[in-house]
Amino acid sequence: MLYSAYRAIRSLVFPSSCIVCGKHVDDAMHGICMQCRLDIPLTNYLHRENNPVKERFDGVVPIEQGSSFMFYAGNSIWRTMVHRFKYGGAWKTAYTMGRWYGAELKASGLYDDVDVVVPVPLHPIKLLKRGYNQSTYLAEGIAHSMAVAVDRRSTCRRRNNPSQARRGARDRWENVDNLFKVRHPERLRGKHILVVDDVLTSGATLTVLMRAIKAAVPDCRISVATLAVTKYITTIDR
Numbered sequence: 001m002l003y004s005a006y007r008a009i010r011s012l013v014f015p016s017s018c019i020v021c022g023k024h025v026d027d028a029m030h031g032i033c034m035q036c037r038l039d040i041p042l043t044n045y046l047h048r049e050n051n052p053v054k055e056r057f058d059g060v061v062p063i064e065q066g067s068s069f070m071f072y073a074g075n076s077i078w079r080t081m082v083h084r085f086k087y088g089g090a091w092k093t094a095y096t097m098g099r100w101y102g103a104e105l106k107a108s109g110l111y112d113d114v115d116v117v118v119p120v121p122l123h124p125i126k127l128l129k130r131g132y133n134q135s136t137y138l139a140e141g142i143a144h145s146m147a148v149a150v151d152r153r154s155t156c157r158r159r160n161n162p163s164q165a166r167r168g169a170r171d172r173w174e175n176v177d178n179l180f181k182v183r184h185p186e187r188l189r190g191k192h193i194l195v196v197d198d199v200l201t202s203g204a205t206l207t208v209l210m211r212a213i214k215a216a217v218p219d220c221r222i223s224v225a226t227l228a229v230t231k232y233i234t235t236i237d238r
């Protein structure tokens with residue numbers, strides 16, 4: 001009885017098939033097999049103070065550090081993995097990738113004074129439909145590895161805006177204006193906040209969220225970490 005409970009818990013923490021390629025493995029570290037760990041299209045941005053993610057926000061919204069863990073391109077299994085945790089119910093995968101990403105962020109030394117991790121919030125209706133916010137699980141994993149707190153409640157999304165994916169640049173901006181509200185600025189005062197999202201495409205949503213946080217909490221500092229980034233960030237500055 002005890003042993004089967006142990007096995008059930010263990011299989012949750014260490015699944016026997018790789019969360020990326022699905023192959024059965026015994027040596028999966030955090031549920032990802034060695035081959036996939038070697039094949040992941042890493043950006044290595046987290047080791048560089050100046051990189052395309054950081055540069056994306058230069059002059060748009062002041063940030064301390066910015067990084068994306070991997071590239072999101074082509075028809076790779078990594079893209080499929082992100083898609084699965086975004087739309088296919090695989091929230092555990094988001095958490096697992098967050099644990100890995102968080103360990104690397106910690107090792108880089110550039111994120112040492114982060115106090116709190118804030119996921120990009122979903123609107124409650126979307127949350128109800130999907131059942132979970134993938135960015136929250138990603139944030140939970142990152143925060144666990146960095147040994148800092150997650151704040152899910154200080155920010156919220158005002159509107160249930162349609163997906164950004166099929167919109168043009170002008171539409172995107174109109175779509176995200178005043179999208180976020182900071183409900184509890186006092187909780188973020190004086191802190192170094194790591195804002196977390198799954199995929200960075202144009203940065204429009206992140207920009208609007210970070211501007212809202214900065215406006216409500218002028219003495220905070222903000223860094224950005226997204227799990228994936230498209231090879232070419234579509235710039236839609238205004």
Ligand SMILES: [Zn+2]
Pocket residue numbers: 018019020021022023032033034035036037
């Ligand atoms: Zn694998």
